[in-house]
Amino acid sequence: HSQQRKNISSKAISPDLIGVFFEDINYAADGGLYAELIQNRSFEYSPTDHGGWNSFTAWEYITQGYGYGALSVETTSPVHPNNPHYAVLKVEEVGQEGIGLKNSGFDGIPVKAGEKYNFSVFIAQQDGSSMPMQVKLLNKKGETIGETTFTTTSKDWKKYTATITVTQSQDSASLVLLAKAKGKIAIDMVSLFPQNTFKNRVNGLRADLAQTIADLKPKFMRFPGGCLVHGDGLGNMYRWKNTIGPVEQRVAQKNIWGYHQTAGLGYFEYFQFCEDMGAKPLPVVPAGVSCQNSGGTWRIGGTGQKGIQLNEMPDYVQEVLDLIEWANGPVTSTWGAKRAAAGHPKPFHLEYVGIGNEDKITPEFKERFKMIHDVVKAKHPEITVIGTVGPAPDGEDFELGWKFANKENVPMVDEHYYMKPEWFLANQKRYDTYDRLKSKVYLGEYASWGNSLFNAIAEAAYMTSLERNGDVVRLSSYAPLLAKAGHTQWNPDMIYFNNTTIYRTANYYVQQLFSTNEGDMYHSNVVTPAINKADTALAYSCVRNSKTGDVILKLVNSSKVEKSFNVNLSQFKGIGTKAVVTILTGDATVENSFETPDKVKPVTSNFKAARNFTYTVQPMSLTVINVKGN
Numbered sequence: 140h141s142q143q144r145k146n147i148s149s150k151a152i153s154p155d156l157i158g159v160f161f162e163d164i165n166y167a168a169d170g171g172l173y174a175e176l177i178q179n180r181s182f183e184y185s186p187t188d189h190g191g192w193n194s195f196t197a198w199e200y201i202t203q204g205y206g207y208g209a210l211s212v213e214t215t216s217p218v219h220p221n222n223p224h225y226a227v228l229k230v231e232e233v234g235q236e237g238i239g240l241k242n243s244g245f246d247g248i249p250v251k252a253g254e255k256y257n258f259s260v261f262i263a264q265q266d267g268s269s270m271p272m273q274v275k276l277l278n279k280k281g282e283t284i285g286e287t288t289f290t291t292t293s294k295d296w297k298k299y300t301a302t303i304t305v306t307q308s309q310d311s312a313s314l315v316l317l318a319k320a321k322g323k324i325a326i327d328m329v330s331l332f333p334q335n336t337f338k339n340r341v342n343g344l345r346a347d348l349a350q351t352i353a354d355l356k357p358k359f360m361r362f363p364g365g366c367l368v369h370g371d372g373l374g375n376m377y378r379w380k381n382t383i384g385p386v387e388q389r390v391a392q393k394n395i396w397g398y399h400q401t402a403g404l405g406y407f408e409y410f411q412f413c414e415d416m417g418a419k420p421l422p423v424v425p426a427g428v429s430c431q432n433s434g435g436t437w438r439i440g441g442t443g444q445k446g447i448q449l450n451e452m453p454d455y456v457q458e459v460l461d462l463i464e465w466a467n468g469p470v471t472s473t474w475g476a477k478r479a480a481a482g483h484p485k486p487f488h489l490e491y492v493g494i495g496n497e498d499k500i501t502p503e504f505k506e507r508f509k510m511i512h513d514v515v516k517a518k519h520p521e522i523t524v525i526g527t528v529g530p531a532p533d534g535e536d537f538e539l540g541w542k543f544a545n546k547e548n549v550p551m552v553d554e555h556y557y558m559k560p561e562w563f564l565a566n567q568k569r570y571d572t573y574d575r576l577k578s579k580v581y582l583g584e585y586a587s588w589g590n591s592l593f594n595a596i597a598e599a600a601y602m603t604s605l606e607r608n609g610d611v612v613r614l615s616s617y618a619p620l621l622a623k624a625g626h627t628q629w630n631p632d633m634i635y636f637n638n639t640t641i642y643r644t645a646n647y648y649v650q651q652l653f654s655t656n657e658g659d660m661y662h663s664n665v666v667t668p669a670i671n672k673a674d675t676a677l678a679y680s681c682v683r684n685s686k687t688g689d690v691i692l693k694l695v696n697s698s699k700v701e702k703s704f705n706v707n708l709s710q711f712k713g714i715g716t717k718a719v720v721t722i723l724t725g726d727a728t729v730e731n732s733f734e735t736p737d738k739v740k741p742v743t744s745n746f747k748a749a750r751n752f753t754y755t756v757q758p759m760s761l762t763v764i765n766v767k768g769n
C-alpha cells in the first residue's frame with residue numbers, strides 16, 4: 140500500500156521541458172547571431188525591407204585621391220537569379236588611392252587586434268582583362284588596421300578570398316574595397332567573417348552570443364519564428380528551401396519585423412547550431428497561410444490571396460516532407476544528399492515539426508493545416524507534429540485552436556502568452572486541470588512584461604508549475620531570446636547585446652537554472668512550506684534526473700520576507716548529503732543592463748543535505764538545491 144502511495148506522488152515528466160526559441164526579431168540574425176560583419180553584402184536591400192533603404196544602404200562610394208568613375212546597381216547578369224542585384228564600378232581615373240566602396244557594417248565593424256578575418260567577394264571583370272584590388276579595414280580616424288590585395292582574373296563571376304589580420308582593436312571599423320586601375324568590374328557578396336566563430340564553423344555564428352545561448356543548455360531550439368514564419372504575405376513566408384545551399388544562391392527577403400533577412404543564417408546553420416549545443420531542432424513551417432491570414436494591407440508581392448492556392452498545396456506539403464528527408468534521410472535520398480553535400484552526411488535526428496504560428500483559426504487555415512498535418516503524421520509517425528492555437532489565454536483563436544486540435548488529434552499544440560508578473564503568480568494551477576488524454580502542450584512563447592528580478596521570480600514560480608505538469612507540458616521556451624541595442628522591436632527579451640557586449644537578464648538566469656537542473660521524474664511529496672501550506676508567495680518543485688541520480692529542489696519566494704520550507708528526502712535511494720545550492724535574489728526592481736550586467740546573478744555554494752531539513756529562503760528569491768546522486 141505504501142509503495143502504491145509513493146508511485147502516485149511521483150510521475151514521469153518531459154526530459155525536454157526547457158528549450159529556446161530563436162526568432163529573427165530585434166536584429167537577432169543579420170547583425171546579431173550570424174557573424175557576417177558586412178551589412179547589405181549582396182546589394183539586395185530595398186525600400187520594401189525598410190522605408191528609404193536601397194541597394195547602397197550601408198555603402199559609400201569612395202573617390203579619394205582625385206580618382207573618378209561611376210558606381211551603379213545592375214541586375215542583367217547576376218551571380219545567381221536568386222541574388223539579382225550587384226554593384227558595377229567603372230574606374231575612369233584611378234587617382235592616388237583607387238576608387239571603390241566602403242561598408243560601415245551593422246553599426247560599425249567590430250574587430251580585435253591579432254585576430255584573423257576571412258574576406259571574400261564575387262567579381263566579374265566587365266572591361267579590361269584584370270583589376271588590381273585592395274581591401275582595407277579602417278579605424279575611426281581612417282587609418283589602416285588590416286589589409287590585403289588581389290588581382291581579378293576572370294570575366295565571369297569568380298569568388299576571391301583572403302585573410303586579413305587586424306592590428307588594432309576597434310568597436311566600429313569600416314571596410315574599403317578599392318579598384319586600383321582603369322576598367323569596369325561587377326561586384327557582389329562582399330563578406331567579412333571573424334575566423335573565430337562558434338565552434339569555428341564556416342558561415343558561422345558570433346562566438347560570444349552563440350555561447351551565451353549554449354550556456355542555457357537548451358534541450359531544443361525552435362526556429363525561425365514566430366511571425367517570421369508566416370511572413371506578412373506570401374512574398375516573405377519563410378520557405379526553408381530558399382535558405383540552404385551556397386549563400387550567394389539563397390533568397391534574401393523582407394523581414395516581417397521591418398528589416399532585411401539575408402538567409403545567410405539558414406536551415407543548415409540552424410540545425411548545425413542545435414547539434415553544436417546538444418539541442419533538438421524544432422523547425423516551424425508556415426501552415427500555408429500568411430500573417431493572421433492577412434489578405435490585406437500587410438501583404439507584399441501578393442494578390443490579396445490569404446494563403447497558398449489549394450491547387451499548389453500538394454507541392455507545399457511535399458516541401459514539408461522534403462524537410463524531413465533533408466534532416467533525417469539517408470545520403471542516398473534526394474534531400475539527404477543535399478544535406479551531405481553541405482557537409483553533414485549524418486542525419487540531424489529531427490523529432491519535432493511545428494506547423495503554423497499564432498494563425499487565425501479560419502477555414503483557410505484549417506484546410507491547409509489539415510493537408511500538411513495528415514500527410515506528415517501518416518508518412519512520419521516518428522515525428523511529433525506541433526499545431527498552433529493562437530495567442531492565449533483569452534483569444535478567440537486560442538479556444539478555436541484547441542477545439543480544432545482536439546478534433547484532428549494534433550499530438551501537441553503551441554500556446555503563447557505575454558502577461559504581467561502577477562498573472563504568472565496567480566495562474567500556477569493553469570495546467571493542473573488540463574486533460575491528459577488530449578493534445579500535449581508546447582508553451583512556445585511566454586514572458587512576463589519586464590526584466591526586473593520580480594519578473595524573473597514570477598516566471599520561476601510559474602516554471603515550478605510547468606515541472607509539476609511536465610507530463611502534459613512537454614516543451615517550453617521564453618520569448619523573445621535576443622535583442623540588439625538600438626534595433627529592438629519587442630521588449631522584454633532574454634539576452635541583450637550590441638556589437639561587442641552582451642548582458643544576461645534575470646529572466647535568463649531563471650531559464651538557465653531550470654534548464655541545467657532538469658529532471659525526468661516529478662515528486663510531489665518532498666517539499667512543503669514550513670508554516671503555511673497555502674502561502675501564495677511560495678512555489679516549489681522536486682524533480683529527479685534519472686541519468687545523474689540528482690534530486691533537485693526549486694524553492695521560490697516572491698514575497699519581501701524570508702520564508703521556510705520543510706524538505707523530506709527519505710524516499711530517495713542513491714543520494715548522499717552532498718548538495719549544491721544556487722540562489723538568485725535581490726531587490727524586486729533590480730535589473731541588469733549594459734552598464735551593470737551583473738547586478739542580478741546566481742550565487743552557488745556547497746550544502747549538506749540531511750534526510751529531513753528545514754530550509755529558509757531569502758525574500759524575492761529562487762533557490763535551487765541539487766542533491767547529488769551517488
Ligand code: AHR
Pocket residue numbers: 162164364365366367496497555584618619629
Ligand atoms: O515573440 C514575438 C512575437 O510574439 C512572435 O513573433 C509571435 O509569435 C508572437 O506574437
